[in-house]
Amino acid sequence: MGSLDSVAKTVLHRRYLRQDKEGNVVETPDEMFHRVAANLAAAESQFGGDVETTEAQFYEVMSNLDFLPNSPTLMNAGTELQQLAACFVLPIEDSIESIFTAVKQTALIHQSGGGTGFSFSNLRPEGDVVLKTGGVASGPVSFMKVFDTATEQIKQGGRRRGANMSVLDITHPDIEEFITIKAEEDVLRNFNLSVATGEAFWDAYESEETYDIVNPRTGETVRQADPDAMLSQTAEMAWETGDPGILFLDTINEQNPISELGKIEATNPCGEVPELPYEACILGSINLGQHTDNGDVDWEKLRTTVHLAVRFLDNAIEMSEFPVPEIEEMVTKTRRLGLGVMGFHDMLVDLRIPYYSEDAVEFAEELMGFIHDEAWKASKQLANERDPFPAWENSSYEEPVRNVTTTTIAPTGTISLIAGSSASIEPIYSVVYTKQVMGGLEVVNDRFVDIAKKREFYSADLVEKLHGRTTIQDVEAVPDDVKRLFQTAHDVPADHHLKVQAAFQRHVDNAVSKTVNLPQSASVDDIKEIFLSARDLGLKGVTVFRSGAKPEQVLGESPLK
Numbered sequence: 001m002g003s004l005d006s007v008a009k010t011v012l013h014r015r016y017l018r019q020d021k022e023g024n025v026v027e028t029p030d031e032m033f034h035r036v037a038a039n040l041a042a043a044e045s046q047f048g049g050d051v052e053t054t055e056a057q058f059y060e061v062m063s064n065l066d067f068l069p070n071s072p073t074l075m076n077a078g079t080e081l082q083q084l085a086a087c088f089v090l091p092i093e094d095s096i097e098s099i100f101t102a103v104k105q106t107a108l109i110h111q112s113g114g115g116t117g118f119s120f121s122n123l124r125p126e127g128d129v130v131l132k133t134g135g136v137a138s139g140p141v142s143f144m145k146v147f148d149t150a151t152e153q154i155k156q157g158g159r160r161r162g163a164n165m166s167v168l169d170i171t172h173p174d175i176e177e178f179i180t181i182k183a184e185e186d187v188l189r190n191f192n193l194s195v196a197t198g199e200a201f202w203d204a205y206e207s208e209e210t211y212d213i214v215n216p217r218t219g220e221t222v223r224q225a226d227p228d229a230m231l232s233q234t235a236e237m238a239w240e241t242g243d244p245g246i247l248f249l250d251t252i253n254e255q256n257p258i259s260e261l262g263k264i265e266a267t268n269p270c271g272e273v274p275e276l277p278y279e280a281c282i283l284g285s286i287n288l289g290q291h292t293d294n295g296d297v298d299w300e301k302l303r304t305t306v307h308l309a310v311r312f313l314d315n316a317i318e319m320s321e322f323p324v325p326e327i328e329e330m331v332t333k334t335r336r337l338g339l340g341v342m343g344f345h346d347m348l349v350d351l352r353i354p355y356y357s358e359d360a361v362e363f364a365e366e367l368m369g370f371i372h373d374e375a376w377k378a379s380k381q382l383a384n385e386r387d388p389f390p391a392w393e394n395s396s397y398e399e400p401v402r403n404v405t406t407t408t409i410a411p412t413g414t415i416s417l418i419a420g421s422s423a424s425i426e427p428i429y430s431v432v433y434t435k436q437v438m439g440g441l442e443v444v445n446d447r448f449v450d451i452a453k454k455r456e457f458y459s460a461d462l463v464e465k466l467h468g469r470t471t472i473q474d475v476e477a478v479p480d481d482v483k484r485l486f487q488t489a490h491d492v493p494a495d496h497h498l499k500v501q502a503a504f505q506r507h508v509d510n511a512v513s514k515t516v517n518l519p520q521s522a523s524v525d526d527i528k529e530i531f532l533s534a535r536d537l538g539l540k541g542v543t544v545f546r547s548g549a550k551p552e553q554v555l556g557e558s559p560l561k
């Protein structure tokens, strides 16, 4: 088994390992990996596969920390819950019945460890008529508060706080209220917000014309809005609070291989999986730092891990149980997979490529291109062994494949702590810092320590000096080339964050969850520029975070608080 550091052990102990009725932990991390491997390998028997060999492979790949599935799989596989997916999208139609059905479904999903996203765009605006009662409608934002309260009361499987994504179309009459809602204290604490934009809006923006604000109930245009002013207002709130982000729904739907099944209007909480209503996605991430050898990528090992990971995730779909029958039906139809990566910065350090360099962007393309190609080879192979996904005949794919999508970049907020890797495709935050678990555990970047010892500039004093710093660029004791390898999120300018996101997005079927960090001194116009560049780069969505802005509650929260 790979070596788990003290943060990993603490995280597992508090949240992942099985407990008895009294709350005593009754399994070891090793037993957890065996439990998950045995559960997912069991799916092989339905397809005439080799259960025992597969179980051993799944155990190896997880316990070596080469690959980890999303948290619900680690927590629930082989337990009574058996709900393995992290990412859901639920439909909300313009009726009390539909809204409260979705509240109930959300509660059930959160209880099993999943996160939910919704489009509120179909709801009639505040003040509109309610025919049944002759009253007035309260509008999307007030209903979001109902979801928020429900979420607040249900911790996900008793182990973490629930997360939601709310999407509202930029043509909705209540859009200004939606954009500015987080200016209020303590409102929608369990929500990320995203403004949905499409071709009509961007055409109006380009030609400097107004665009239509439409009541979704009647289809009537109720007024005109200025696209530039709307973007500025969105940028202003993102400057202040980190929310809302922007979604490019036209790009998302142009790239949707199953457009015959409907229009995608929302994503899961962190934005990496745009989904049709009632779809769910199980994520898994390859730990890239475990796939280097002597300063180079171990491509053969990476290929093996990708193939195994695709099988693992497809088996997870087979084994997962869902709390809502409509979800079970959709998941079985589309078999959406979310294979991604963590430890990208670790890998760059091993390759001696600075994160903030053109080489890093080029390498990101090569790397994700490889993973993406291999993931599709694996999905094709599975389609031969098993069947293509049932909606394949209604898809744009010519060759039979097992899954509607294979790749995604998730934030890996908790699983990167278990793996001891840098998170997702993000640059590191700090070389030495205190993780707030068990009264505070010091985390020192082990790659930095290795290099410091080899180059003979290591000392306990230096570690002390680096503690809690969000940059080491001004520390004289560290040689310049090493400083460049350990640039942090704060050292990397916003346009480079975007370039890295775009490089990955070009080789990812779903979307990329990435935070574009900005210095405290950044202006509202800087944020507007980022929205425009994100559009130009063909991204599916973008989220910014300005240092010192009101902490973004859903993502910013430590999973251990």
Ligand code: CDP
Binding pocket: 069, 070, 071, 072, 086, 087, 088, 113, 114, 115, 116, 156, 160, 161, 162, 163, 268, 269, 270, 271, 272, 283, 410, 411, 412, 413, 414, 415, 416
């Ligand atoms: O590291 P881990 O697998 O726990 O999750 P992540 O990669 O940080 O987040 C992946 C997805 O899990 C998010 O986009 C949400 O859909 C879901 N999630 C959630 O529902 N609740 C949380 N507290 C964190 C994540």
